[in-house]
Amino acid sequence: xxxxxxxxxxxxxxxxxxxxxxxxxxxxxxxxxxxxxxxxxxxxxxxxxxxxxxxxxxxxxxxxxxxxxxxxxxxxxxxxxxxxxxxxxxxxxxxxxxxxxxxxxxxxxxxxxxxxxxxxxxxxxxxxxxxxxxxxxxxxxxxxxxxxxxxxxxxxxxxxxxxxxxxx
Ligand code: FEO
Numbered sequence: 201x202x203x204x205x206x207x208x209x210x211x212x213x214x215x216x217x218x219x220x221x222x223x224x225x226x227x228x229x230x231x232x233x234x235x236x237x238x239x240x241x242x243x244x245x246x247x248x249x250x251x252x253x254x255x256x257x258x259x260x261x262x263x264x265x266x267x268x269x270x271x272x273x274x275x276x277x278x279x280x281x282x283x284x285x286x287x288x289x290x291x292x293x294x295x296x297x298x299x300x301x302x303x304x305x306x307x308x309x310x311x312x313x314x315x316x317x318x319x320x321x322x323x324x325x326x327x328x329x330x331x332x333x334x335x336x337x338x339x340x341x342x343x344x345x346x347x348x349x350x351x352x353x354x355x356x357x358x359x360x361x362x363x364x365x366x367x368x
Contacts, residue, residue, distance in 0.1 A: 202266045206316055209304050210261055215271040216300055217254035221247045223293060226276040227286050236351065238359030239283070242337070246290075248363040253326070260319055284346040287338040294334045298327040326366070 202210070228243035261268050280286045301323045308316040344350025 202261070202264050202316070203311055203313070206304075206307060206311060206313060207261065207266045209307055210257055210266070210316070211269045211271070213300060213304055214254050214257040214261070214268070215273070216297055217250050217257065218270075219273055219276075220293060220297060221250035221254065222273050223276040224250060224290070226278045227280070227290065230278065230280050230286060231283070234283070236283075236355045238355035238357065242358035242361050243290075245361045245363045249330075252363075252365060253323070256322075264315065282346050283351065284338070284341050287334070287341045291331070291334040291338050294327070294330045298331060301327055322366075 224243045224246040228240040228247065231237070231240035231243065258268055277289065280289070301320065305317065305320045305324060308320060340354060344354060
């Protein structure tokens with residue numbers, strides 16, 4: 201059984217993942233509006249990843265005999281100042297998610313809940329990748345100053361990104 205605190209924190213984290221999904225969907229829409237469908241694809245893939253992250257927690261709570269409590273999702277940003285700003289926000293967002301995973305892990309350790317601790321290790325590793333990807337993409341966007349031919353090249357490159365469900 202999950203403690204009340206861990207159940208509540210896992211539900212919050214599940215919500216954070218759905219929030220991420222929604223925020224990235226809004227970022228995808230921004231790039232579609234700029235006719236940069238390849239960069240939009242990058243964010244569509246990100247939404248699929250976030251959905252996967254959320255649903256993994258959803259099933260874990262159920263498997264542990266807990267109660268899933270879906271929460272409200274706030275309206276995401278949509279009026280971004282520039283392509284670089286979008287990638288800055290994406291990195292900022294991933295750093296926030298990493299902090300919340302770490303806080304959740306602290307609670308699992310405090311409660312000596314080995315199952316939750318073990319479950320969260322996947323997220324700890326995943327966040328290293330998520331931050332690395334966001335940071336690298338921001339760096340490359342800054343390299344081309346978020347405009348011109350460089351932007352079109354990045355658009356072509358990001359068009360080939362696809363979602364591969366991570367191994368359980
Ligand atoms: Fe679910 Fe991008 O972290």
